[in-house]
Amino acid sequence: MKKETKCIHSGYQPKNGESRMIPIIQSTTFKYDTSEDMGKLFDLEAEGYFYTRLQNPTTDYVAKKIADLEGGTAAMLTSSGQAANFFSIFNIAQAGDHVVASSSIYGGSFNLFNVTMRKMGIEFTFVDPDCSDEELEKAFKPNTKAVFGETIANPALIVFDIERFANVAHKHGVPLIVDNTFATPINCRPFEWGADIVTHSTTKYLDGHDATVGGCIVDSGKFDWMAHKNKFPGLTTPDESYHGITYATKFGKEGAFITKATAQLMRDFGATAAPMNAYLLNLGIESLAVRVERHCQNAQKVAEFLEKNDKVAWVNYPGLKGNKYYERAQKYMPNGTCGVISFGIKGGRKKAEEFMKHLNVVMIATHVADARTCILHPASSTHRQLTDEELIKGGVAPDLVRLSVGIENVEDIIEDVKGALSYV
Numbered sequence: 570m571k572k573e574t575k576c577i578h579s580g581y582q583p584k585n586g587e588s589r590m591i592p593i594i595q596s597t598t599f600k601y602d603t604s605e606d607m608g609k610l611f612d613l614e615a616e617g618y619f620y621t622r623l624q625n626p627t628t629d630y631v632a633k634k635i636a637d638l639e640g641g642t643a644a645m646l647t648s649s650g651q652a653a654n655f656f657s658i659f660n661i662a663q664a665g666d667h668v669v670a671s672s673s674i675y676g677g678s679f680n681l682f683n684v685t686m687r688k689m690g691i692e693f694t695f696v697d698p699d700c701s702d703e704e705l706e707k708a709f710k711p712n713t714k715a716v717f718g719e720t721i722a723n724p725a726l727i728v729f730d731i732e733r734f735a736n737v738a739h740k741h742g743v744p745l746i747v748d749n750t751f752a753t754p755i756n757c758r759p760f761e762w763g764a765d766i767v768t769h770s771t772t773k774y775l776d777g778h779d780a781t782v783g784g785c786i787v788d789s790g791k792f793d794w795m796a797h798k799n800k801f802p803g804l805t806t807p808d809e810s811y812h813g814i815t816y817a818t819k820f821g822k823e824g825a826f827i828t829k830a831t832a833q834l835m836r837d838f839g840a841t842a843a844p845m846n847a848y849l850l851n852l853g854i855e856s857l858a859v860r861v862e863r864h865c866q867n868a869q870k871v872a873e874f875l876e877k878n879d880k881v882a883w884v885n886y887p888g889l890k891g892n893k894y895y896e897r898a899q900k901y902m903p904n905g906t907c908g909v910i911s912f913g914i915k916g917g918r919k920k921a922e923e924f925m926k927h928l929n930v931v932m933i934a935t936h937v938a939d940a941r942t943c944i945l946h947p948a949s950s951t952h953r954q955l956t957d958e959e960l961i962k963g964g965v966a967p968d969l970v971r972l973s974v975g976i977e978n979v980e981d982i983i984e985d986v987k988g989a990l991s992y993v
């Protein structure tokens with residue numbers, strides 16, 4: 570199946586007389602005839618469901634669909650993108666371990682790694698995604714367990730050189746984890762470029778309607794844990810907390826990572842996706858291919874309009890020919906990048922605030938990547954406690970406006986932006 574068809578049909582195929590839509594199995598628990606039957610599930614000897622904190626049929630249908638779209642072998646849904654990124658690393662790194670991460674990632678992920686996971690004893694080295702080979706090599710340590718980056722960084726819109734980072738990660742015997750939230754599997758499939766694990770905040774384009782917070786982890790099934798047995802004892806030696814199972818030998822390359830994350834991390838942390846949310850997420854994914862195409866077409870037109878407007882100081886969109894990442898975007902996502910643009914208004918912070926007061930179709934919201942066009946001025950909202958000097962140091966210019974272009978008629982969006990610009 571092609572990606573558009575997978576959006577509709579992957580993950581769930583009804584049998585004779587069954588519902589065409591995935592059923593919402595809104596049940597905490599599942600009934601068995603004998604204790605032996607249930608015992609087999611607990612021992613991971615048989616497939617099935619016993620408690621929704623670990624697994625549920627509705628969430629599994631949707632996870633399978635995302636796995637298929639990414640070209641992976643297994644996937645799990647999580648309650649949020651934050652939980653997905655946390656699990657993706659904590660599944661293979663523990664206190665005393667180290668991770669190399671791109672410095673240009675979502676602020677929530679940066680905080681999770683730099684503050685909270687550090688408190689858990691995991692050390693991070695952040696590297697500029699455009700650093701030299703020498704700098705990248707220098708970041709690795711004997712206890713490095715993974716490399717992490719974002720396909721298109723939120724909000725910097727830097728396109729990640731997946732192939733290069735995958736090669737270096739593999740040279741050091743560790744997997745590359747890529748957060749593919751902004752590109753989506755419609756525009757880029759990181760596994761095709763050597764990534765081993767993909768994560769998503771499904772809250773963004775996958776859901777696409779500002780309806781559900783959620784996340785997903787997908788395994789490519791390609792990383793050979795047993796070939797690096799000593800680096801990944803959690804996967805390659807018996808889990809005494811789970812009946813002495815060795816995930817890598819029992820479930821192979823294709824299933825070990827997700828089975829461990831489910832049996833161990835979901836069991837203990839419980840960051841579970843609700844069946845109802847999975848159902849809503851699936852509705853979003855059915856139209857993903859159509860929506861992403863329109864998001865990109867609209868964003869391209871809006872970016873080109875902004876570039877020509879004399880009130881606008883600068884525009885950052887990887888689909889623009891003059892953009893620093895244009896060539897790299899052409900390599901990794903030739904059909905389009907994403908719907909998010911950042912730009913600056915001449916006159917800085919005050920003018921940006923004034924501009925936003927006059928918008929009507931475009932809504933002010935701390936969100937990106939859904940059907941409705943929305944906008945945020947970090948300097949007067951999420952980053953308002955910082956001075957202009959601090960903002961610049963943190964890579965968020967005082968005049969920076971982040972515009973997430975939706976799927977309305979692009980003429981209405983441009984008209985609205987043009988009208989508001991006339992006030993500044």
Ligand SMILES: *Cc1c(COP(=O)(O)O)cnc(C)c1O
Binds near residue numbers: 675719751771772782
């Ligand atoms: C929003 C976002 C996250 C966090 O996801 P939540 O669903 O809000 O927890 C992680 N990564 C990226 C790239 C994001 O945009």
